[in-house]
Each structure stands twice: as C-alpha cells, then as structure tokens.
Amino acid sequence: MSDLNRRDPRLAWILRNRLHPRHGELSGQPTRGPTGLLRKNPRPQWQYGPSGVRRLDRLQRGAAAGVSRLSVNKRHEQPALPVHRVGEPQAYIAVWLQTSGGRLTPHCKDVLGQAQQLAVAREEPTAVLGVLCGELKDPVDGAGIDRLLQVNGEAYDGYQPEAWTTLCTQVDAALQPLCWLLPDSGTSAELGRRLGVNLGERPATGVWKIDADTVLARNGAGNLDISRPRSRVMLLLEECALPCGEFRYEVRPMTLTLTAPTGTRLEDLGPVAVDPAEIPLAEAEFILAAGNGVRDWPQFHRAASVLGASEGASRVAVDDGFMPRNRQVGATGTWVSARVYIAVGISGAVQHLQGISKCEQVIAINRDADCDMVKRANLTAIGDSGDILAALLQLVATRATREVSDAA
Numbered sequence: 001m002s003d004l005n006r007r008d009p010r011l012a013w014i015l016r017n018r019l020h021p022r023h024g025e026l027s028g029q030p031t032r033g034p035t036g037l038l039r040k041n042p043r044p045q046w047q048y049g050p051s052g053v054r055r056l057d058r059l060q061r062g063a064a065a066g067v068s069r070l071s072v073n074k075r076h077e078q079p080a081l082p083v084h085r086v087g088e089p090q091a092y093i094a095v096w097l098q099t100s101g102g103r104l105t106p107h108c109k110d111v112l113g114q115a116q117q118l119a120v121a122r123e124e125p126t127a128v129l130g131v132l133c134g135e136l137k138d139p140v141d142g143a144g145i146d147r148l149l150q151v152n153g154e155a156y157d158g159y160q161p162e163a164w165t166t167l168c169t170q171v172d173a174a175l176q177p178l179c180w181l182l183p184d185s186g187t188s189a190e191l192g193r194r195l196g197v198n199l200g201e202r203p204a205t206g207v208w209k210i211d212a213d214t215v216l217a218r219n220g221a222g223n224l225d226i227s228r229p230r231s232r233v234m235l236l237l238e239e240c241a242l243p244c245g246e247f248r249y250e251v252r253p254m255t256l257t258l259t260a261p262t263g264t265r266l267e268d269l270g271p272v273a274v275d276p277a278e279i280p281l282a283e284a285e286f287i288l289a290a291g292n293g294v295r296d297w298p299q300f301h302r303a304a305s306v307l308g309a310s311e312g313a314s315r316v317a318v319d320d321g322f323m324p325r326n327r328q329v330g331a332t333g334t335w336v337s338a339r340v341y342i343a344v345g346i347s348g349a350v351q352h353l354q355g356i357s358k359c360e361q362v363i364a365i366n367r368d369a370d371c372d373m374v375k376r377a378n379l380t381a382i383g384d385s386g387d388i389l390a391a392l393l394q395l396v397a398t399r400a401t402r403e404v405s406d407a408a
Contacts, residue, residue: 081142081246081248082247082248083247083248083249084146084247084248084249084250085250086119086125086126086127086250088125089125089126089127089146089147090124091122091124091125091126091127092126092128092129092147092175092176092177092178093115093118093119093126093127093128093177093178093179093181094129094131094168094171094172094175094177094180094181095108095111095112095115095128095129095130095131095145095180095182096131096180096181096182096183096188096191096192097130097131097132097145098111098182098183098186098187098188099132099134100285101137101285101339102134102135102136102137103136103137103138103339104136104138104143105183106238106243107183107185108143108188109243109244110183110236110238110240110241110242111181111182111183111240111241112128112130112143112145112243112244113144113240113241113242113244114181114210114236114240115128115144115181117241118178118179118210119146126178127146127147128144128145128146128147128249129145129147129148129171129175129177129254130143130145130147130251131149131151131167131168131171132148132149132150132151133150133151133152133156133160133163133164134150134152134156134157135150135152136150141248141249141250142244142245142247142248142249143243143249144243144249145249146249146250146251146252147250147251147252147253147254148251148252148253148254149253149256150253151167151258153260155261155264157268158268158270159187159266159268160264160266161187161191161194161266162194162261162264162265162266163261164187164191164194165194166261167258167261168191168195169195169198169199170256170258170259171256171258172195172199174256175256178232179230179231179232179234180195180232180233180234181236182234182235183235183238184205184206184207184236184237185238188235192205192233192235193235195233196233199232201231201232201233202231203231203233203234204217204228204231204233204235205217205235206218206219206235206237207235207237208236208237208239208240210230210234210240211230213229213230214228214229214230215227215228215230215231215234276304276308276309276310276311277310280334281310281312281326281329281334281336282334282335282336282337284310284312284336284338285338285339285340286309286310286338286340287309287310287329287336287338287340287341287342287359288300288303288304288307288309288312288344289311289312289313289314289329289341289343289344289346290312290313290317290323290344290345290346291313291317291347292314292316292320292346292347293344293345293346293366293367293385294317294322294344294345294385295385295386296386297322299389299393300389302393303389303392303393306393306396307392307396309342311323311327312328312329312334312336312341313327313328313329314328314329314330314346315328315332315333315351315352318333329355329356330349330351330354330355330356331350331351331352331354331355332351333355334355335354335357335358336355336356336358336359337358337359338356338359338360339359339361340359340360340361340363341356341359341361341362341363342364342365343356343362343363343364343365343366343373343377344365344385344389345365345366345385346364346366346373347366347368347372347373348364348371348372348373348375348376349372350372352373353372353373361378361379362378362379363378363379363380364376364377364379364381365380365381365385365388366385367382367383367385369382
C-alpha cells in the first residue's frame with residue numbers, strides 16, 4: 001500500500017463549506033471561545049496574491065483529528081501568553097507609534113507586527129523600539145513593543161511635526177536603528193517624509209510587502225505595484241502584516257538625553273469643534289447606529305446629539321426612509337472603523353457585520369440575546385432599546401449636573 005498522504009475529497013469539500021455542521025471541527029477552529037461565543041481563528045495562514053490582496057487557503061488550515069476543547073472548569077480562564085524578551089539588543093527597528101485618543105491605532109498595530117517579523121528574522125538580538133509623544137491609556141504589552149521611548153512636554157503636544165522630526169533625528173543619531181517604520185496615514189505620513197529629508201534618505205511610501213532587499217509599494221492610485229530597494233525610512237500601508245498576538249512583550253522604558261526643539265514655525269491652535277453629523281461615517285470614531293428595533297426616532301437622534309456620536313443605520317432603517325442613504329453601514333453601504341460602535345436594534349445581517357469588522361469596541365442593544373450582533377459585540381445590553389436609551393440619557397444628564405455642582 002502506498003505511503004503517500006492522499007486528500008479526502010469529502011473532507012476537502014467540508015473545509016470549503018462554512019455552513020456544514022462539521023466545518024468548525026475540521027477547520028482547526030474552536031466552535032466556541034472561552035466565553036462561549038463563536039469566534040474565528042485570529043491567526044489564519046494568510047497568503048498574498050499578485051494584487052496584494054490577502055488570500056486564505058482553507059484546505060491547508062484544518063486538522064482532521066478534531067479540536068481540543070477547554071474543560072468546563074477552565075472555560076473562563078484566559079491562557080497566559082509567553083513573554084518575548086530581548087535581553088541585550090544589538091540592533092533596533094524604530095517604529096513611530098500612531099495613537100488616537102491615547103490608544104494605538106489598528107494601522108500602527110499592523111506596522112508593529114511587520115517590525116517584529118523583521119526583528120525575528122535577524123540572527124543577532126534585535127528589539128522593536130516604539131517612539132511616542134504623549135500618553136497611552138491602554139496596556140500595549142501585546143502590541144509588539146520591546147523598548148518604549150515616551151517623550152512628554154509642551155513642545156511635543158498637539159500638532160508639532162517639526163518637533164517630532166527633531167526628536168526622531170536625535171533618536172536616530174543616538175541608537176542608529178536599522179530602519180524606521182511609520183504608518184502611511186495621517187500625521188505619521190507627513191512625519192515620515194520629513195524624517196527622510198533630515199536623514200538624507202529617500203523614503204519608501206505605500207509599502208505593503210518587505211522582502212530581504214526590496215519592497216513592494218502601491219502606486220498609480222492603488223492600481224500598480226512597484227518594486228524598489230529597501231530604505232531606512234519606510235511608510236507602510238494598512239494590513240502590511242498581521243498584528244502581534246502570540247506573545248506578551250516587555251515594553252521596557254528607555255531614556256535618552258534629548259535636546260528640546262526650539263524655534264518651531266508652526267503653532268497648534270487646538271482642535272476645532274466639529275458637528276458629528278458632518279463627519280463622514282468612514283472617518284467617525286464614535287457611531288450610534290439604528291436598526292429595525294428602533295421605534296422612537298426623535299429619542300435616537302437626541303441620544304446621538306447628547307453622546308456626541310455620528311449617526312449610522314442598517315439597510316432596513318434606510319430602506320424604510322428613517323435615515324438617509326449616506327448613513328447606511330455595511331458591505332452595501334459604508335465600511336466603518338470606529339473606535340466605539342453602538343448598534344441599537346440591529347440584528348446583525350452578514351453584510352452589516354462585514355461593514356463593522358474593523359471596529360474596535362462594539363456595543364449591542366437588542367431584545368434578542370441570540371442574534372448575530374450580540375455574538376459579535378464586546379458588550380451587550382438586553383432589553384427594549386427605548387428604555388435603555390432613556391436610562392442612558394438620564395445617566396448623562398445626572399453626570400453633567402454633578403460635574404457642574406462640583407465645579408461650583
């Protein structure tokens with residue numbers, strides 16, 4: 001009998017069919033996570049196609065032997081991840097940490113994942129150095145930072161690209177990192193270009209793949225990939241790599257003797273008040289979305305105004321004429337990446353769940369405890385949407401009154 005491993009065509013068909021009852025068993029994924037909710041594998045084996053789109057070969061993922069399950073007693077225990085340590089680094093890979101509201105952006109986490117891939121591939125001990133101006137409100141031990149250089153001061157507050165460039169230039173002179181990785185978006189994109197000029201390097205922009213000696217960069221309005229030599233300053237696109245998730249990292253603080261920048265030509269006048277209703281959904285960080293379960297629409301609009309949230313809606317609410325078409329969230333509407341997304345009376349159609357896949361925190365308000373939106377949410381309130389919104393408005397009003405009295 002031949003010793004060759006042969007593929008069972010029936011098992012291969014089950015692996016391709018997500019609706020088959022045995023698909024979760026054979027695909028190597030647990031049917032339910034530690035909290036009992038259905039979860040997908042956060043570490044799939046992605047492959048990049050010629051157009052730069054990530055592909056997933058489902059036939060290579062599964063193990064026909066089944067899936068190990070957590071015992072009932074340990075169901076709610078989270079396994080402790082091993083700690084990744086770099087004792088005495090011989091080299092550094094510097095990453096400019098892009099934050100929003102004191103939290104790392106998803107784009108920055110992708111860049112940190114790419115930095116760790118480059119560091120692990122080297123033979124000599126190499127640490128990922130995160131450079132940050134400002135504060136961090138959430139723990140970042142799982143983001144992929146081995147060393148953290150955090151600088152505070154009025155000279156770096158607000159929008160100060162010249163001060164940031166001076167800071168990175170001083171760090172480069174002191175530590176001589178192998179390369180600088182920055183997200184190619186927002187103020188980080190401007191900083192990367194300024195830093196390239198200061199260091200005399202031609203920055204590689206729009207990078208989505210890094211090889212040994214070359215990089216692939218997106219050009220031509222996103223329709224063309226060009227190959228060019230690696231640079232010491234590289235600006236990376238989103239999804240350039242998977243975020244770190246297999247280790248906890250030291251995030252050991254570093255101190256350097258730095259000279260405060262002087263003579264800046266820019267003056268930050270502070271943030272400009274913007275009406276949340278005028279913010280495009282794709283750029284909104286806080287969204288209150290309504291679905292078919294909302295009955296009191298004036299109350300919903302009042303809640304969005306009081307909370308300072310941008311309004312969104314499901315396709316059903318838009319088709320019924322309660323919300324304009326440009327406020328529709330989902331695969332057939334607008335793909336959103338809000339930091340907080342509150343779904344009021346939305347059951348969770350597959351197109352809607354696709355549109356909120358990049359949201360960090362999803363809060364569901366629904367009567368049905370078994371709907372798909374509740375399974376997707378990080379926090380759920382079960383009950384009538386009108387009653388819950390009324391209690392929320394009352395809570396906000398009570399807090400505002402208390403703050404006024406404390407200030408007096």
